[in-house]
Amino acid sequence: MSGLLTTVLPLMMLIGFSVILGMWNAPCHPEGRKRYTSLVLSGNFLAAIIGLWWVGYSLFQRALPVATPGQLLATVATCVWLGTSYAEYRVSQRKLTIIPLAAVIVLMASALAAGLNTGQDLPENLVNPRAAIHIALSLAGITLILGSGVYGAGEIILHRQIKSRSFGQWFHDMPSMSDLNRLRRVSLTAGWILITISIASALGTLWLMPASREVTVSHLHPMLTLWATITALWAADRFHWLAQQKMALVSLLVSALMVLLIIVSVIGFFTRFFA
Amino acid sequence: MRLEAIGLNHRTSSIDVRDRAALTPEKVNLALHDLILSENIEGALILSTCNRSEFYLSPYHHHSEEDLRCILQKYTGVTEEEACDAYILRDEKTVSHLFRVSAGIDSQMLGEVQILAQVKNAYYTAHDEGTSNSVLNKAFLRAIEVGKNVRSNTEISRGAVSVASASVKIAERIFGELSNRRVLLVGAGQTARLAAKHLATGGVDRWRVCNRTLANAEVVADLLGGEVASYPPSVDELAWADLIVTATAAIEPVLTVENMRTAKKKRKGIQLLLDLAVPRDSEPGIGDLPDTYQYTVDDFQDLVKANLKARENEAERAENIIEGHVSEFAEWYQENRVAPTIKQLQETLEELRILEVKQYAKRFHDTDQEQVVLFSKSLIRKVTSLMIANLKRASLEENDLSMAKAVARAVSLNPNGDLTDVLKRLDDELSH
Incomplete structure (x- = not known):
């Protein structure tokens, strides 16, 4: 059972995502319209599989799969694909889907390379539901903020194509500017809400478990910086402080900054934890 | 043929x-x-x-x-x-x-x-x-x-190839669904009406129309189910619209950068200006305002040219598809030349079968009647399918209609009736 959950199923999903990525380049041609529909269906099927796998693995492990870097990566991959499938249900993302697809493949392959099995009993703090929920909410929130960055990048690409009158393939095959803007704003708002809850739960844990204060506080500083940045971004978007194109650019920059902070924060946290 | x-x-x-x-x-x-x-x-x-x-x-x-x-x-x-x-x-x-x-x-x-x-x-x-x-x-x-x-x-029909349809394409790339978008139409001439028609087809249903001659604006507004606005458009009208289409005969620009900048302060979100007039109705700097896209006739020409070029590239693929269908049609035609003969053959044999079954019906027990009918039908079917296959093969592969003529003569019940017609058709085919 362990081999099935940690190797066979993730490997099969990886193959499935790779096949879809290979075929996604064509769907915007007329001959590919039917193929696009079948690819979307296949994507939904894979979303169901990856979601079930994540739940199944949580039940099998009796803890959310966020205990090792491999599990974290797999959880982010799950969030990315579930989010993408939901977004596709609302708006046809067309060629833009290539980006989350590639991201899922890289994340899943890295998760498999890093190993999904903990190989030992899980540390007490990670089995603790408060910590697990904090981590899961953070990952989901971060994924959504990253998604807003991707949609922001899409807006910038389309904006440049429209401004420069270069009506290339991306001009035809991207979602409309309005759809991209809507997706970016929804992702940003949802991500901000999840990260806010996650930070609140972390502060609660800090108050309830003084023993882990040393590790948690050092992790909390970059996360609070991140939260403050995202809150400022969300407020700027919500109250239209900046023009739409500037907001798209700022979303992209914040996403990049966030990736940097996450790498510093999470890697540092796990290094200290397992040391 | x-x-x-x-x-x-x-x-x-x-x-x-x-x-x-x-x-x-x-x-x-x-x-x-x-x-x-x-x-x-x-x-x-x-x-x-x-x-x-x-x-x-x-x-x-x-x-x-x-x-x-x-x-x-x-x-x-x-x-x-x-x-x-x-x-x-x-x-x-x-x-x-x-x-x-x-x-x-x-x-x-x-x-x-x-x-x-x-x-x-x-x-x-x-x-x-x-x-x-x-x-x-x-x-x-x-x-x-x-x-x-x-x-x-193929992509032969893809992409807009007229200024009016290209303007809709640009609007769709920016706004997605055009329903619920507010459009200010500046001008009521033929170009403005054509653009409005395309946009209405694209789903736009909220219109304001302004024109130097008020009566013309009223006519177009009535046609579109919209309202009449003042001319030249006020800052409020400009701020109201998501999409502004201008197509007047004015010599001086109707929309200035200053007016548009003031209007931008009163609204949120993207604004698209489609200037279809020659000379242009809008000052060039409008497109530099934040969240504002300005397109003129020249810009559409580029899109139209690019799309036409793409269509030309697809034409070769289309020709290949057509060639295949022409060959299939020619094959069907070759086969179909013997269709009247086949029809005559089937009708004659069916007529004979019914007569024979009727004649010999009394010699069989009531319970066997159904079997006799089934037997006769099966026999006729086998005989005709063999003959039809050979007739079609001769026509298709050897371009030979002599067998069809012989069959037509052989099975004719009334030489002065249908036969003449069928033979005439076969002769016509041979003469081609």
Whole structure:
């Protein structure tokens, strides 16, 4: 059972995502319209599989799969694909889907390379539901903020194509500017809400478990910086402080900054934890 | 192949001639009924659009070029000289041309989609009037299929190729769904109306119209179900609109950077300005304002050119698809030449079977009657299917109709009736 959950199923999903990525380049041609529909269906099927796998693995492990870097990566991959499938249900993302697809493949392959099995009993703090929920909410929130960055990048690409009158393939095959803007704003708002809850739960844990204060506080500083940045971004978007194109650019920059902070924060946290 | 066509299109004739040659639906009906009365015409079909007038005929013997030109002159009213410019097509070239027309390859605007509906209409008209025969029916049904096939398997109809449709494309790329978008139409002339028509087709339903002559603005606003706005548009009107379309005859710009900047302060979100006027109605710097896109006629020309180029690249793929369909049609036609003989054979043998079963019915017990009928049907089916296969093979592979003639003679119950007709048809085929 362990081999099935940690190797066979993730490997099969990886193959499935790779096949879809290979075929996604064509769907915007007329001959590919039917193929696009079948690819979307296949994507939904894979979303169901990856979601079930994540739940199944949580039940099998009796803890959310966020205990090792491999599990974290797999959880982010799950969030990315579930989010993408939901977004596709609302708006046809067309060629833009290539980006989350590639991201899922890289994340899943890295998760498999890093190993999904903990190989030992899980540390007490990670089995603790408060910590697990904090981590899961953070990952989901971060994924959504990253998604807003991707949609922001899409807006910038389309904006440049429209401004420069270069009506290339991306001009035809991207979602409309309005759809991209809507997706970016929804992702940003949802991500901000999840990260806010996650930070609140972390502060609660800090108050309830003084023993882990040393590790948690050092992790909390970059996360609070991140939260403050995202809150400022969300407020700027919500109250239209900046023009739409500037907001798209700022979303992209914040996403990049966030990736940097996450790498510093999470890697540092796990290094200290397992040391 | 008993198929020929004569016609005029944008390549052969000026727009004046094409206008004169275009037939109204009533005239098409009259012409079809008149043509079918001709002794040498078994089927007739007319495709008449603003850009082409074509007569498709299925004759017993091919008409001479002169006869075909007379037909064109008679029904379209073009002069003898103008009729000389018409193209005349025969046999497979007719089929190939029809398929290219249906696929939009022969259209002035490569890949246009309206022609497919016009081909359908032409077919249904002739079919309903009873003037098309099996060959024309098959050719046009296949042409409709080819038209769909080419459009779904190539990008020949993709992308806007007129300024009006390109403006809708740009608006869709920016706003997505156009319903609920607010449009301010500045100008009420032909260009403004055409752009409005395309945008309305795209889903726009919230309009404000302004024009130097108020009465014209009211007419257009009524047509679109919108409101009339002041001219030149006020800052509030400019701030209200997501999309501004200008197409006036004004010499000086109607929209200034300053007005647009003030309007931007009163609104949120993207604004698109489509300036379809020459000289332009908007100052050049408007596009530099934040969240504002400004497009002029020249910009659309680039999009139109790019799309036309893309369509031309797809034309070759479309030609390959058409070629395959023409070959299939030719094969069907070869097989179909013996269809009347086969029909006669089946009818004669069925008649004989019924007579024989009736004659011998009393010799069998009631319970065996059903078995006798089944046996007789099975026997006849086996005999005929063998003969049909051989008849088709001879026609298709060896182009040999002598076996069909022999069968037609052999199974004829009434030599003075149907046989003459069937033999005449076979002789006609051989003469082709």
